[in-house]
Amino acid sequence: MELFDTHAHLDFPEFKKDLSEVLERSRKAGIKYIVNVGVDVESSLRSVDLSQKHSWIYASVGVHPHDAQKFDEEIYDLMKKLAEKEKVVAVGEIGLDYYRNFSPENQQKEAFRMQIVLAKELGLPIIIHDRDAHRDVLKIIKEEGAQDVGGIMHCFPGDWKMAKECFDLNFLIGIGGTVTFKKSAALQEVVKRAPTDMIVLETDCPYLSPEPLRGRRNEPANVKYTAKFAAELRGDDLEEFSYRTTLNAKKLFRI
Numbered sequence: 001m002e003l004f005d006t007h008a009h010l011d012f013p014e015f016k017k018d019l020s021e022v023l024e025r026s027r028k029a030g031i032k033y034i035v036n037v038g039v040d041v042e043s044s045l046r047s048v049d050l051s052q053k054h055s056w057i058y059a060s061v062g063v064h065p066h067d068a069q070k071f072d073e074e075i076y077d078l079m080k081k082l083a084e085k086e087k088v089v090a091v092g093e094i095g096l097d098y099y100r101n102f103s104p105e106n107q108q109k110e111a112f113r114m115q116i117v118l119a120k121e122l123g124l125p126i127i128i129h130d131r132d133a134h135r136d137v138l139k140i141i142k143e144e145g146a147q148d149v150g151g152i153m154h155c156f157p158g159d160w161k162m163a164k165e166c167f168d169l170n171f172l173i174g175i176g177g178t179v180t181f182k183k184s185a186a187l188q189e190v191v192k193r194a195p196t197d198m199i200v201l202e203t204d205c206p207y208l209s210p211e212p213l214r215g216r217r218n219e220p221a222n223v224k225y226t227a228k229f230a231a232e233l234r235g236d237d238l239e240e241f242s243y244r245t246t247l248n249a250k251k252l253f254r255i
């Protein structure tokens, strides 16, 4: 089996005690690559650090919409320095979150725009977090020309109509544990209909464990449950689906 977890937060305190065991289980489950995703300056630094310690872990650096109000030119420069490091393969997670609104909307938009500019400057794809903000996310992608670098709509939050818009804008959909939930009919429909080359798999660990582990701490090894569920939904061979989605991620991140 060849799997890729395109969205992990292994630097979060939930993994402090047993990270080496978590990584060992991931290897055993067929996880060949992980991208550890930053949410602020500190976690971006820790992501780079993880990527330097483990040959099969890569890093993404960025400031999450929750922390957008802290984003300024100084942080932009810092992020730029970080993003130039070896094994940093994306800018993210960046975007808009109108569900929690921890930062004011205008500041979220500004930080999102500035980090798209950064990604374009460096030629890196972006990893987008979109919660209850589809219209503005798509609008900003278009206005800033983010389709030039493309990326992933992480934990894909939309329906088939939105999925098609994302594909047209050069964005893949990140599919995680939520696809296994009973109430995820719209997402399951998207996964059924999406071209194989537009899907990547992820965990968002420690959050969003797939069934049958829902509610427990998530970890990269659990991508295997999401892969199995999605492959069955599509009527695809599991090995082939895993291999193809891994290839999509490798291509995007230029690994």
Ligand code: NI
Pocket: 007, 009, 037, 093, 204
């Ligand atoms: Ni995340």
